[in-house]
Amino acid sequence: MIPMQKRSRAPLMMATCGLLVLAACDEPLDFDLRGLGGGFSTAPAAQNATxxxxxxxxxxxxxxxxxxxxxxxxxxxLADVAARVGLPADDLASFNGVAADVPLRSGEIIALPRRVAEPSPATGAIGTGPIQPGAVDVTTLAGNAIDNAAPTPVADTPRTALPQTGQEPIRHRVERGETAFTIARLYQVPAKSLAEWNGLGADFAIREGQFLLIPVARVAAPDRADTTTTTAPGAGSPTPLPPSSAQPLPEDDTATPPAAAPAPGTPVADVGETSAPAQTAAMSLPVQGAIIRDYSKGRNEGIDIQAAPGTAVKAAAAGTVAAITKSAEGVPIIVVRHPDNLLTVYANVTDVSVTKDQSVSRGQSIAKLRDTADTAYVHFEVRDGFDSVNPNPFFE
Incomplete structure (x- = not known):
């Protein structure tokens, strides 16, 4: 299965993110509209080395x-690329959403709709076959060192080329409304690395239907062992002495006689008042149903809960309606503000029954689940300010 990340809900989530900008802070608005996309800060992405x-x-x-x-x-x-790889230009153009005669940028990535002959030394590759998963091992490093060394006056012995190794990147297909910056923040990678991997121009322009390779993280070299904390031979936990038959076992005084039965008429001991029931969860599910898409940081910033169309969507906790808006498709989105800087987001709903700045109680109906052509669900998020958090612990 191709590990391609499809995001049919991208326009809806972009509108959600825009709402959070208005709902989560009282500071002046930041008019850098790139923040309305897949994240709110470029710092984590910029710090990730690829x-x-x-x-x-x-x-x-x-x-x-x-x-x-x-x-x-x-x-x-695209026709030139098709001729080199041995595929029909029309197939390549249809798969990548671009005409066969459109000029391409140097280094631009073109997705192949089906496999062609695998790279090999005959085609200029350093190894044979696809790139294999896993880190480069010592054998590969040694082979590269030999390749780079000066020739020695010994008989030439043929050596089998080692395969390339590395992590297979996610292949992302660009949806309408996405930019290189929103995609970079979605996957927490630097936009510069995204541009370098995919041959983007200086304007970072991308097109709908284009395939992008998401840069993989650089694997750090293992740390050297700290010799200052190495335990010396013979040091450490003391070895317990083995049992000896010369000393008798200690007497067993653990057995206690059974308690005498209470005399008739003796009052039963006071057990006190009934303890209070266990504290309820911090939040309740907005609808009762199956979670069809779980939380995944940077991929799905909330959970999708399936239920029947028309089911009441309820506030997960008491709070105040911070904002109500609609996605690009006209689907309502509700944001409720709670204490401790928490926000809850309810998307893919209809028949909104609350208004902005209205106080809501836990379990109060605020909308209904809309009837969709496929599976009906509510997209529910919990955010600590701008940062999404896993909603599941709030239900425990």
Whole structure:
């Protein structure tokens, strides 16, 4: 299965993020509208170091176990790439959402609709077959060192080329309304790395239907062992003495006689007042149903709960309606503010029954689940200010 991230709910979530900007803070608005997309801060993405994109073979092909891509050269059109990899230009154009005669940028990634011949030393690759998962091992490093060393006056012995190794990146298909910056923040990678991996121009422009490779994180070298804390031989926990038959076992005084039965008429001991019931969860589910899509930081900022169309969507906790708006498709989104800087978001609803600044109680109906062509669900988020948090612990 191709590990491609599809985000049909992207326009709805962009509107949600815009609402949070208005609902979560009392400070002056930040008019850098890039923050209305997949996140609210570029700092985490900028701090994540990514590895370099693997080198393609002479055809421009980079091959992974689940998909292949081609890298365009300067002056290429899609027809030129198709001729190099041996695929019909029309198939390549349809799959990538671009005409066959459109000029491509140098380094632009073109997704292949089906596999072509695997890279090999004959096509200019450093190994044979697709890039295999896993880190580069000592054998590979040694092989590279030998390749870079000066030739020695010994007989030339043929050596089998080692396969490339590395993590397979997510292949993201651009949806309408997305930008390079929102995608970079969605996956927490630097926008510069995203541009370098996909041959984007200086304006970071992308097009709907375009495939982007999400840069993978650079693997840090293992830390050296701290010799100052190494336990010396013979040191550490003392070895227990083995049992000896020369000393008798201690007497067993653990047995106690059974308690005497109370005399008739003796009052039963006072057990006190009934203890209070256990404290309820911090929040309740907005609808009762199955969670069809769980929380995943940077992928799905909330949970999707399936229920029947028309089901009442209820406030998860007491609070104040901070904002009500609609997504690009006209679907209402409700944001409720709670104590301790918490916000809850209810999306994919209809028939909103509350108004902005209205106080709501826990379990109060605020909307209904809309009837969709496929599965009816409510998208529910919990945010600590701008940062999304896993809603599930609030229900425990």
């Amino acid at each position: 590895a370099d994109r693997p080198r393609p073979d002479n055809r421009g092909v980079i091959s992974y176990p689940n998909y292949q891509v081609a890298v365009a050269n300067r002056g290429d059109t």
